[in-house]
Amino acid sequence: MNMASFEKVCLLESGISEAIDKGIKYISESDNYEENAEYISRISQQIILSNENKYWEPLLSLCDIGEVRIKSTKAKGFLYKAYLNYYNYVGLSPKVVEYALKYQKLELNPIDNYEVYNMAAFSLFETGFYDKAIEYILMSQEAFDSDEVKNIFKVMSYNNLVYCYAAIGDEKKVVETYRLFRELINKAPEYDELFTMCTLFVKLRISNSDEKYVNTVMNEYLEYLVRTTEKNSLGVMENEDVHLPFIDYSVRKGDLDQAAKICKRLIKNPNICGSKKQIYRRLMTIYQLQGDKVPKQEYFDLVVDYNKILETYNKKYDDIMYELVREQFRISRMEDKFNEMKTTYKIDSLTACYNRKAFDLEIKNETEKKNSGTIIFIDLDYLKKVNDTYGHNNGDIYIRYFSYITSNVMDSKAKLYRYGGDEFIILCRSEQDEAEKLVGKLKNAFKEPCRLIDEAVYMQFSYGISSYDGVNVKIKDAVQDADKKMYENKGNKRR
16 A cells, blocks of 8 residues: 555545555555655654554564665654654653654754654653753744744643743743743634633743632643643643642642642643643652541552653663763763662652752762752751640641742752751752752742741741862862852841
């Protein structure tokens, strides 16, 4: 069955499985991979649409042969699209990025590659590499002047760009990009409901401290969740990261029941893509904050499910991550992310952030590699007063609350460790000025009272910041220096 006949069957939407089988045999027997590269790409799309997963193995065999034989850049582009469709379908984000990089080197016409770059951007967004995701989205938009690009891709592109700019903290770009997004929605109102989340997300980002307005947005968001429990007609997928600000807001205002309800609904929602690690991690912390209110079996089941996700995530990435880092991507932060996944189980039982053991391993790793970075040493203020006034259970909540908010304020360049008792360390892979900005964000995040304990309780902390370069100043020296500065900061407060 040649490609023209295959397309006719696909339009009729019947007998597709048989058509895929015949198409693969036709390509194999004709042995002309140069001319049939586009056909291979089309078959990969139909396998996804029809869920005929048994055909991936024979199709990928054709791709492997074609990758060796095909010479023309355009034919290679179609072949790479087939690989991209497969790796995107099974959720191997590093491989998506690898083939996107190969595709990029072909330097094809923008109209041929906007779907590829959007796919790569989504994978980068999903794994937390927002800067690179922005780069790919902007490259995909080079094709937007063409009438061949469907409005759905344009809307999706600006939708994803809003989240990426928000993730790196560029509020100006968030607002600018959202304005372009709304212009597209006004021209294509049929997509308004599909991308409601973008509007709600931006509203929450720019609402600041107007609690009445934020509550209105929260109510709109909860209504939206109810509407999107069923898969929408276009199957537009959402990343779990975009829901996190709404969960965090519920925690900050003290409504743990609502926060837990949102998490549980999202875990079950088939439209939320990715590994859902962030949702599980938040729900675990929320359960810890709720204490005895949560049945022990329910908490135990959640921990088991969370660890299954972590094990699956590690298994998928083990075989390819180092090769991708060293030979393809050359982004050091991805290796950091791999190391982070390998130490997932070194977590503190009270706060669910990394523990002292994990930090000691990090010191060893940083020393051996002679890395540079910045240490923020933090000590919580008034924990004893909270314990004496409200009881030790609320003292634990005070510590957990700090860990929860801090973990969700930090970006991918920083990691939080519970050093011991009420002491925490943030390791930043950035310059000292970036660490100081992070402290500023934390102070801003704790302006509201800790309502989980009492309206009169505010989270406060003392801190010290010190940088290391791995040569002249070792990380151990930076920890000691930051610790000393933290005590100076605490002493100045007391005076």
